[in-house]
Amino acid sequence: xxxxxxxxxxxxxxxxxxxxxxxxxxxxxxxxxxxxxxxxxxxxxxxxxxxxxxxxxxxxxxxxxxxxxxxxxxxxxxxxxxxxxxxxxxxxxxxxxxxxxxxxxxxxxxxxxxxxxxxxxxxxxxxx
Numbered sequence: 001x002x003x004x005x006x007x008x009x010x011x012x013x014x015x016x017x018x019x020x021x022x023x024x025x026x027x028x029x030x031x032x033x034x035x036x037x038x039x040x041x042x043x044x045x046x047x048x049x050x051x052x053x054x055x056x057x058x059x060x061x062x063x064x065x066x067x068x069x070x071x072x073x074x075x076x077x078x079x080x081x082x083x084x085x086x087x088x089x090x091x092x093x094x095x096x097x098x099x100x101x102x103x104x105x106x107x108x109x110x111x112x113x114x115x116x117x118x119x120x121x122x123x124x125x126x127x128x
Contacts, residue, residue, distance in 0.1 A: 008118040015042045018113040018120040025123040032099045045085040052095045054109040072093045
C-alpha cells in the first residue's frame, strides 16, 4: 500500500498555513463578483506570494475522473490578488470570481487561500 502525503502537510509548515475567517463555508457567489476573503496568517507575509484558488470536485466512474478543474482567481483585469493587512496577523484578499459558466459550471467548489504553496483548509462555495 502507498500513502500520499504532500510536503505542505508537514507540521513544520503549520505556521505558514493561512486560515480562512470569512466568508463562511457554503456561501453562495456569483459570476464576475468581487469576492473579499478575510484570513489569518502568522506574522508578516509577503503579499506577492498569496494566491486564491477554486477547485471543482471531480466525480469518478469506471476508473475515470470527470470534471476536474483548478481555477486561479485574480483581481480585476487579471492582476494579482489585492492583499491588505488588517493588523495582528489578519489579512484581506480581494479577487474576482470566474466571469462565466464556461470557465466554472454552476455548482460547488472548494476555495483555498494559498501562501508559499501551502493551502488553507478549503471552504465550500456555490457559484450560481
